[in-house]
Amino acid sequence: MNTFDPPAAAPRGIWPKSMLSARIAKFRELGLLGFIILLSIGVQLRNPSFLTLENINDMATNTAILGILAVGMMLVIVTRGIDLSIGATLALSGMIAAQTVSAFPEIPPVAVLLIGTVTGLVSGIVIGFLVSKIGILPIIATLGMMNIFRGLTFWTSGGKWVSAHQMPVDFKAIATGKLFGINNLIVIAIIIYVIAYYFVNHTRTGRQIYAVGSNPDSAVISGINRDKILWLVYSIMGGLSGLAGVLWVSKFASAQGDTASGYELSVIAACVLGGVSIAGGSGKISGIILGSVLLGILNNALPLINISAFWQTGIQGAIILAAVLINAIVKRGVDRNHLMRRKI
Amino acid sequence: MEPRIVTNKQPFSYKRFFLQWEWMLVLLFLAITVMNMNLSEFYWDYENLRDATMGFLDKAFIVLPMVFVIILADIDISVASIVALSSVIMADLFNRGVPLELAMIICLVVGTVCGWINGMLIVKYKELSSVIITLSTMIIYRGIAYMILEDQAAGSFPDWFSYLGWGYVGSIPFILIVFTVFAVLFSLLLHKTVFGRQLYAMGNNTTAARFSGIRVDRIKVIVFTLAGLMAAVTALFLTSRMGSTRPNIAMGYELDVIAMVVLGGISTAGGKGRMIGAILAVFLIGFLRYGLGLVNVQAQILLIIIGVLLIAAVAVPQLKRSNRLTRNT
Numbered sequence: 001m002n003t004f005d006p007p008a009a010a011p012r013g014i015w016p017k018s019m020l021s022a023r024i025a026k027f028r029e030l031g032l033l034g035f036i037i038l039l040s041i042g043v044q045l046r047n048p049s050f051l052t053l054e055n056i057n058d059m060a061t062n063t064a065i066l067g068i069l070a071v072g073m074m075l076v077i078v079t080r081g082i083d084l085s086i087g088a089t090l091a092l093s094g095m096i097a098a099q100t101v102s103a104f105p106e107i108p109p110v111a112v113l114l115i116g117t118v119t120g121l122v123s124g125i126v127i128g129f130l131v132s133k134i135g136i137l138p139i140i141a142t143l144g145m146m147n148i149f150r151g152l153t154f155w156t157s158g159g160k161w162v163s164a165h166q167m168p169v170d171f172k173a174i175a176t177g178k179l180f181g182i183n184n185l186i187v188i189a190i191i192i193y194v195i196a197y198y199f200v201n202h203t204r205t206g207r208q209i210y211a212v213g214s215n216p217d218s219a220v221i222s223g224i225n226r227d228k229i230l231w232l233v234y235s236i237m238g239g240l241s242g243l244a245g246v247l248w249v250s251k252f253a254s255a256q257g258d259t260a261s262g263y264e265l266s267v268i269a270a271c272v273l274g275g276v277s278i279a280g281g282s283g284k285i286s287g288i289i290l291g292s293v294l295l296g297i298l299n300n301a302l303p304l305i306n307i308s309a310f311w312q313t314g315i316q317g318a319i320i321l322a323a324v325l326i327n328a329i330v331k332r333g334v335d336r337n338h339l340m341r342r343k344i
Numbered sequence: 345m346e347p348r349i350v351t352n353k354q355p356f357s358y359k360r361f362f363l364q365w366e367w368m369l370v371l372l373f374l375a376i377t378v379m380n381m382n383l384s385e386f387y388w389d390y391e392n393l394r395d396a397t398m399g400f401l402d403k404a405f406i407v408l409p410m411v412f413v414i415i416l417a418d419i420d421i422s423v424a425s426i427v428a429l430s431s432v433i434m435a436d437l438f439n440r441g442v443p444l445e446l447a448m449i450i451c452l453v454v455g456t457v458c459g460w461i462n463g464m465l466i467v468k469y470k471e472l473s474s475v476i477i478t479l480s481t482m483i484i485y486r487g488i489a490y491m492i493l494e495d496q497a498a499g500s501f502p503d504w505f506s507y508l509g510w511g512y513v514g515s516i517p518f519i520l521i522v523f524t525v526f527a528v529l530f531s532l533l534l535h536k537t538v539f540g541r542q543l544y545a546m547g548n549n550t551t552a553a554r555f556s557g558i559r560v561d562r563i564k565v566i567v568f569t570l571a572g573l574m575a576a577v578t579a580l581f582l583t584s585r586m587g588s589t590r591p592n593i594a595m596g597y598e599l600d601v602i603a604m605v606v607l608g609g610i611s612t613a614g615g616k617g618r619m620i621g622a623i624l625a626v627f628l629i630g631f632l633r634y635g636l637g638l639v640n641v642q643a644q645i646l647l648i649i650i651g652v653l654l655i656a657a658v659a660v661p662q663l664k665r666s667n668r669l670t671r672n673t
Contacts, residue, residue: 082475084599136658137612139419139475143599144658147651154644257644265479278476310494310591314487321480328469 029275032290036297043301050304057183061175063296064185065244065251069267070274070288071196072237077271078213079233080280081138084264085127086241088149091259093119094245095153098162098255105168112171116246117239123149124238125231132230146264154257164253175251185247192240197285209233214281269316270295273323294319365609365661369624372653376628380635387635398509398517400630402582403594404623405523406601407608408530409571411622414605415534415547416567417614418474422462424597425485426575427582430454431589432489434579435498444505452576458485459572463565482598489591499588509585519581526574531619539563547615603650604629607657629653 043050069086076083097116101107123145130141164172179187200206211219212229220226249255274291276283298319302312380387387393406423413420434451438444458481465477511518534540545553546560554560578597583589608625610617629650636646 130655130659134659136655140602140606140612140658141655143603144651144654146599147603147647147654151644151646151648151651154642155648159642159644265483268479269483272476278473279471308491308494310490311487313490314484317480317483317485317487321477321484324472324476324480325465325469328472331471 029284029286029290032274032287032294036290036294039294039297039301043297043305046305050301055300055304057186059296059300060186061183061251062300063292064183064189065247066266066270066295067189067289067292068192068240068244068247069263070270070292071192071285072233072240073267073271074274074276074283074285074288075200075209075233076138076237077268077276077278078209078280078283079230080213080216081131081230081233082268082278083127083142083234083237084139085123085142085146085149086237086267087260087263088146088153089120089123089238089241090245090248090263091255091257091261092123092149092153092156092245093117093242094249094259095157095162095255095257097246098167098249099156101168101171102162102166109170109174113174113243113246117242120242120245121235121239123242124235127238128231128234131234132227150257150261153259157255157257159257161257162249162255167250167253171250172253173250175247185251188243188247193285193289200285205229205232210281266295269320273320275327277327366618366621366624369608369621369628373624373628373631376632376635380631380638383635384638386638393631393634394515394517394520396631396634397520397627398585400626400633401517401519401523402509402578402585403597403601404604404626404630405526405574405578405581406571406597407604407622407626408526408619409567409574410601410605411530411608411610411617411619412534412543412567413474413571414602414610414612415543415614415617416564417547417612418466418564418567419602419612420462420474420478420568420571421598421602422458422478422482422485423571423575423601424594425482425489426455426458426572427579427594427597428489428589428591429458429485430576431579431583431593432493432498432591435501435583435589436492438501439498444502448580451579452573455572455574455576455579456569457572459569459575460565462572463568466568467561467564486591493589493591495591497588497590499583499586501584501587505584506587507584509581509583522581526577527619527623531623534619543567544615549615600629603654607654609657611661612658 040051049055069090073083073086093116096119097112100115101112127141127145130136130145131138175183175185177184200209208219208224208229209232211222211224212226216226219229245259248260270291271283271288272278272291273294274283274287274289276287276291295316298312298316302315303309307315377388406427410420410423430451433454434447437447437450442450462474462478462481465481466472466474469477507518509519513521534543542553542558542563545556545558546563550560578594582594586593604625605617605622606612607629608617608622610622632649633643633646636649637643
């Protein structure tokens, strides 16, 4: 006889309030989607040019780089870490790629993408080493490496810009070209999301990332190589930042020492909006897609409805704070719900 | 039976005394001085050195409360935005006809309120880390500064206002005197008061601290409010030095400040470190920047050096610990 029967006979009447928050939590992405739809309808009413195919394409192109970086950042945050260095990694690999193409204009675009990605990967491996093997807190390690990468970017360029006329047409075409009528950036982002979805949900290593994040000690006890996982996520983050660096430089047709400075905060914001918990262990691919899309819409829509550019930072900050707080309140409801179930 | 008295004071030992992180900083400081003296003949000059301190002490005011924040194992990345917001509000009010004295007080109040909001949010939503809360408020505060001034600069302060950043008392810069006063106050607060001991207790184990009767929430709010207040003090001095203000003022200060605190030997894991270390780190980085500036080393190379110093500062103690662990097992 099983003495641990689930409390099937529990009085259901005592739960309604907490059930509601649990239900919200279950469909958290749905709520975010609802918010995005409401926002889009609101903007569309004010400015009919918002939901045109052209503008949506623009918006997706502008959001693609953010989305690519958000994948790596999600993995890092899931392991309870944070990476402040990605803006600098992006700038460094973008700069190295730009200098390569301006020195060797015949080089095929794929090779440039590879050079950038490898540069980023190396940067990520260094950070991963510092975090996993030496045991420096991620925020400090990435803060230090951010300074170093940013300095290296200025150093390699000698403080000069690489501007559009120094770049061959092929290179600039990476970001403007189309595959099956869809902008290359969007295609690359979609490919990365598909791979990431498979990796995170259907491979052993992917699941181990979540295990390390939700409880590092039990992960180690159950035989997961925690150091390897940490090293891996920072390397992936670095590789993606390197790739994003090349795309960024190709898109804006200019590489500068201060490219993307402060961009790491937007990426973290996209993850947090998408429900990736900074405490580690939770975060979904669907969430970060929505988080990136929401940030992308805010960037695109606020100018369209004549909100001054100077108000955008504040509005974005307020929305991020609201999302974080609502997330926390909902989570409290869920936890209370779990407790109530246990009490019987 | 006599009760056994366990004292928390360990007997004095020369080895332990000299194996402190602060001595490492002193050595580094001497090394930098010698290096700078070799680099440039203009370095070792009382007036030059004195005036160099005026250039880097503005952000040092935030370092003091940031030591408290990091001892609590928290972090505050919104301080630079608080500097911008309080500076912008002060300048804007002044340009609208509010007397400057009143505007300066309002500047301090704005900073304090911003810090208090950070503290309250962090205490009310304990499941959210201070990184994420101060990240959001950082964007919001900076955003409000942009809403107020847009792309304008505000300024044209009266002459006496520039005394804050440029003035001397006798032959000593005014800012250096004010910083010394604050540094002594904060050191006493941290090392000689109950409040300071409570900070260390909370940094080591918040739960244990709470159960032993420390009002952890109140202390946390006080610490973040102090950070806001000192950010406003920085805003006063920085605005005075610049002569005008813009919404993008003090961009990136938060990372400089955190780097100085960590370099000063305050552990980001909480509960460890001393005020003197952070103060040494302020002067170390300040003079390093000044000396390299004299011989036209690019600011970017300096970024690399600071990054390496920062990582080395954290890595060395970690390596020592892991060595000991492997030897024991």
